[in-house]
Amino acid sequence: MSWYQLLDIRRQARAEFERDPNVVGPPTACPNDGEPLEPGPPSEPGTWHCRFDGWSYPRDWIRPEPPAGLFDGVAEGPGSYGGLP
Numbered sequence: 001m002s003w004y005q006l007l008d009i010r011r012q013a014r015a016e017f018e019r020d021p022n023v024v025g026p027p028t029a030c031p032n033d034g035e036p037l038e039p040g041p042p043s044e045p046g047t048w049h050c051r052f053d054g055w056s057y058p059r060d061w062i063r064p065e066p067p068a069g070l071f072d073g074v075a076e077g078p079g080s081y082g083g084l085p
């Protein structure tokens with residue numbers, strides 16, 4: 001187990017938590033009511049809509065904030081590990 005492996009684990013956990021579209025894809029259910037999202041029209045590829053209340057991804061998507069402390073204090077400042085996200 002190296003520091004880089006640990007860093008990868010942490011980075012993956014954070015990406016999954018934040019639902020980074022590049023990692024885990026768009027949400028599959030409406031955050032308001034839990035309705036399964038439907039794909040948008042062909043003119044809007046990559047969008048997803050809620051039939052129930054009109055919620056639309058990514059238009060209405062708000063990146064969730066991690067709970068306080070979850071990612072704080074773990075070498076987050078500049079220069080901690082330079083160049084790595």
Ligand SMILES: [Zn+2]
Nearest residue numbers: 030033050053
């Ligand atoms: Zn909805």
